[in-house]
Amino acid sequence: MILFYDPACQQPYDTDSLRQRATGGTEASVTRIADALGAFVAQHNRTTTAGRYRPLDRSAHFGHVVLVRDARPLPLLRQQFPHARFYLWVHDQLRPGSKRARRLRATAPLLRELAVTFICVSDSQRSSVEATLRWLKIADRVRAVTIYNPVDDALAPSDAAIDDSKLVFFSSPNKGFAYTLDAFRALRRRIPALRLTVGNPAYKPGRVKSGEGVEYLGAQPQARIHAEVRTALCTFAPNFVLPETFGLVFAESKALGTPVLAHECGAAAEVIADPRQVLPVPPACRAYERLVHPLPLRWRKIPARLADRLGLFDLYVERILAWRSGERPRVGPDPRFRLAVVARQWRELLRRP
DSSP: OEEEEESSOSSOOOHHHHHHSOOOHHHHHHHHHHHHHTOEEEETTOOSOBTTBOSOOTTOOOSEEEEESOOTTHHHHHHHOTTOEEEEEOOSOOOTTSHHHHHHGGGHHHHHHHTOEEEESSHHHHHHHHHHHHHTTOTTTOOEEEOOOOBOTTOOOOSOOOEEEEEEEOSOTTTTHHHHHHHHHHHHHHOTTOEEEEEEOSSSOOOOOSBTTEEEEEEOOHHHHHHHHHTEEEEEEOOOSSOOSSOHHHHHHHHHTOOEEEESSTTHHHHHOOGGGEEOOOHHHHHHHHHHTTSOGGGGHHHHHHHHHTTTTHHHHHHHHHIIIIIOOOOOOOGGGBHHHHHHHHHHHHHOO
């Protein structure tokens, strides 16, 4: 039997919650893979049973235990399931010397003893994870593999009309939303008809209010998000503040037929796989964000306007104008991320000796 254990989620989740409420990318990926594998899922804050989603059952016999995001429960789980093989499904950035890497140091001897397999969500992320394993001096016993996060096989382009004045942002607000808002305001000064529809996965609620071309939807179930993405000119994600380790919003946008405008950092280029949709990060953009990052949203307007006059946001203006003029890329589902493909890779991993 297979157990996924999430020691870090904000609230319990299961198959029904994925359909009924806003859900983060990690939670959605765990749900889809666990359901595809017929696995059990336990969460540190779950007290009730919903099918295979249950409080941790210490009397069960699991052959495979997949820890999600955080290795700190490993000593306890090893004690409870002494005959299991262990895996750590890494969803966050992990670099040598970082806070997460230093936290991992406490369990490094056990990770090495158990030969835990690290499951990364992109090759981009895996390179940093492997560097961290070397930094921890456990790379001789602990290996890392890449298995992409899955996209629902049912997602596909439709015949819905495209609104070329609509951009969407559906990521956690700490993934560069303040900068995105600065860039959108610059876009709107050139193209007054533009609108930005904003939502988030609910675990980091945003503080932006609707107005000035921005429609703030708050936390929404995935079906509502997908409906909004289908009709947008693009998913506008100029995020270099907290680079994506995978970027489920990128993969799902592609599957729905909506291109993404993002920056070449993290896993964006790997997942999007189209240079027309991935922009370099100019040093001036990084310098600007370092300068204004501590400021509240309302205080960023003046420096953002000054930066706009200096041409900081022109790269977005040029690309959006081109896409509105007939150069919008045609995109569709990427077979690398199909749930059926990803689930098969999980089964192959779990069968390995």
